[in-house]
Amino acid sequence: MYIMRLKELDLATLKKSGYMKQRQKDLFAVRLRIPCGNVTSEQLQGISGIARKYGSGYIHITTRQGIQIPDISIDYLDIITEELESNCTPPGSFGSRVRNIVACPGNHECCHGIIDTYSLGILLDKEFFCEDMPVKMKFSIAGCPNACAKPQENDIGVMGVIRPAISTECTGCGACTTICPQKAILVENGKASILQNRCKLCGYCLGSCPEGLIFEGRRGLKIFIGGKVGRNPRHGREFIEVNTAQETVAVFRKIIEWSKHHTNIGERFGSCLDRLKLEDFNKEVVYQSITAGIYPGEAEKSRDEQILEI
Numbered sequence: 001m002y003i004m005r006l007k008e009l010d011l012a013t014l015k016k017s018g019y020m021k022q023r024q025k026d027l028f029a030v031r032l033r034i035p036c037g038n039v040t041s042e043q044l045q046g047i048s049g050i051a052r053k054y055g056s057g058y059i060h061i062t063t064r065q066g067i068q069i070p071d072i073s074i075d076y077l078d079i080i081t082e083e084l085e086s087n088c089t090p091p092g093s094f095g096s097r098v099r100n101i102v103a104c105p106g107n108h109e110c111c112h113g114i115i116d117t118y119s120l121g122i123l124l125d126k127e128f129f130c131e132d133m134p135v136k137m138k139f140s141i142a143g144c145p146n147a148c149a150k151p152q153e154n155d156i157g158v159m160g161v162i163r164p165a166i167s168t169e170c171t172g173c174g175a176c177t178t179i180c181p182q183k184a185i186l187v188e189n190g191k192a193s194i195l196q197n198r199c200k201l202c203g204y205c206l207g208s209c210p211e212g213l214i215f216e217g218r219r220g221l222k223i224f225i226g227g228k229v230g231r232n233p234r235h236g237r238e239f240i241e242v243n244t245a246q247e248t249v250a251v252f253r254k255i256i257e258w259s260k261h262h263t264n265i266g267e268r269f270g271s272c273l274d275r276l277k278l279e280d281f282n283k284e285v286v287y288q289s290i291t292a293g294i295y296p297g298e299a300e301k302s303r304d305e306q307i308l309e310i
């Protein structure tokens with residue numbers, strides 16, 4: 001018989017283990033660890049069975065692609081943990097730590113997808129999920145600049161981007177200009193060029209040239225910092241662009257460590273950036289990233305040039 005009594009447990013520890021006390025006496029909601037919101041049909045069946053067996057048969061899909069089973073009696077916390085782990089959908093986490101990683105389908109399924117959001121989500125989940133922080137920390141990954149996963153509304157967000165390039169062989173026919181939704185391609189003096197201040201890095205123009213003269217200049221991951229929603233929403237700002245998923249994880253690590261040292265208890269990361277000088281954060285984190293060799297794509301530029309661009 002598996003019995004845990006609330007009086008023997010610390011509610012903060014329970015929150016860390018994925019259990020949130022409900023307003024009803026001795027009832028808990030368990031939130032599951034579901035990186036990128038992906039579950040197999042078998043896992044979903046398992047979750048369904050657990051909800052029927054130990055809860056009220058009701059399941060809530062959270063706003064962050066998670067699954068939450070409410071109405072769990074305090075008597076069942078141990079057994080339900082065991083069964084959820086056997087189902088490969090273990091309890092997740094609440095409170096001041098890294099939360100469930102959100103991701104859109106990216107280039108697995110979506111025609112617009114530029115990057116493999118799911119693989120990056122798994123990497124970030126393995127590295128950071130449930131890590132203790134001074135405050136909750138939310139990550140999100142969008143496969144392209146359409147930003148369906150709202151990377152600008154998360155403490156740290158990632159977006160896949162493509163920088164197009166036009167060959168000097170361009171004849172100025174103008175066919176590509178009709179494709180760009182941003183009107184970012186200009187034909188002047190018989191040559192097309194891209195207006196960088198308008199280009200959203202979506203890559204739609206690739207393949208639009210009948211002569212094959214628009215190509216992929218660079219594919220990368222743009223990282224945003226300091227976004228949040230809630231009571232006092234704040235749009236995250238563009239921080240840095242990197243080349244690979246591994247570089248993304250390394251930059252996240254730098255940001256997380258910086259945040260642990262500078263963020264006050266309960267203060268969201270964006271508010272910390274507002275309180276402190278953002279320039280200092282940029283310099284500190286970027287210096288460290290460059291020193292650690294994270295930014296090889298930009299290696300030809302001097303350190304000062306890179307910082308000025310950010």
Ligand code: SF4
Pocket residue numbers: 104105106107110111112113114142143144145146147148149
């Ligand atoms: S952000 Fe882009 S890749 Fe992701 S679902 Fe939206 S359109 Fe597709």
Ligand code: SF4
Pocket residue numbers: 162164179180181182183184185194198199200201202203204205206
């Ligand atoms: S990448 Fe997108 S926004 Fe930029 S020029 Fe091409 S189509 Fe236009």
Ligand code: SF4
Pocket residue numbers: 166170171172173174175176177187191192208209210211212213214
């Ligand atoms: S479609 Fe090709 S050739 Fe025509 S303007 Fe665009 S890049 Fe130049």
